[in-house]
Amino acid sequence: MDIKHIIAQRVAKELKDGDVVNLGIGLPTLVPEFLDDGIDIIFQSENGFIGIGGKPAEGEENLDIVNAGGQPATIAVGGAFFDSTMSFAIIRGGHVDATILGALQVDQHGNLANWMIPGKLVPGMGGAMDLVVGAKKVIVAMEHMNKGKFKILKDCTLPLTAQNQVNLIVTEMGVIEVTKDGLVLTEINPEFSVEDVQNATDAPLLVSEHLKNMM
């Protein structure tokens, strides 16, 4: 299994039957592939519906139904469309159980930076700032390092998406909980040692006394 699928598979275990979940673009969209049978998740799309399904079959695309990336999408039986104020009442109002998104940087305080690199990349924050502030659980799903550079830092250096909001970080190396005492490594990929994970992490890691295998 490649890195992205290892991460998506582990993230899927965080979701409970009946959860309302918003998925960011990229890696998080792989998570539904790994849901166990009997786990029914209600996916929310910030452009205005719950019950977003996968891509439509070729030739079945409807320009009036798109996902938050503007790509053709489908809606599940029993789903519902609504406007943007309702969508963000759901998001900001704490009615989303979990949001799963990627990061440029995340730090030991649970700060997240994932919306811009000054002078290089300024796409705009879209709905990310609202999602991270409003969702009950914020799960960062990402590769542990960026081409040899730390992504899990003592303090983020890029402009923040939100302060103190990240709950869990899942990478190909392990699972890290953000606690008031700092970052706690709770699960590890057996291909790596604790020392490997710490060497790939700028912030100091506490190691859970119940450290488990993430695979």
Add this chain to the structure above:
Amino acid sequence: MKDKVIAIDELSNIVKDSMTIMVSGFMGCGSPHKIIEKLVELDVKHLTLICNDTGLPQYGVGHMVANKQFDCIIASHIGLNREAVRQLNSNETKFELIPQGTIAERIRCCGAGLGGVLTPTGIGTVVAEGKDIIEVDGQQYLLEKPLKADVAIIGAGVVDKRGNVCYNGSTRNFGPVMATAADIVIVEAAQIVEIGEIKPENVVTPHIFVDYIIDGGR
């Protein structure tokens, strides 16, 4: 009562240079595509845009961005339109990037007669710079002020001749709220029907908000 259905050519009497214009749609889905084409043709300039995003280079409001019709763009996301990103990086156009939920609420509080909205979104980020922080029961919020437009152009589904609006699929997004927050509201209907053909309980935007209807003929 006056007939709200107008010919698309009449837009030249309504949308003028230097106006602030709200455009519905999310990456072009739910945008009034025919009105946008006409405004490109009319070449109205120095507009301020309020829209969720700048669309795609050749889809939605992206056409007007490419035609350099905006002096200022207020949006939550521009990353799918390279031309918008270019205009930001070259300082050709002034941009205000604000969180999507905050755009929705700033428009809503204008239309609802409120002086602003308190949101936790953006606390501790660059979005908070220059804004008042107000503490309520120990929790910090940003005071975000209303957003108003001279004209809102809105992509609609079925519209009756009185101006009652239904929206198809996920096209609804910013349409209903923008219809409350502009002096003049123009809807582009995928289909125009007689008054009474839409059940009152299925109306999403009530006719009192709608000034003009343009046949989108889809």
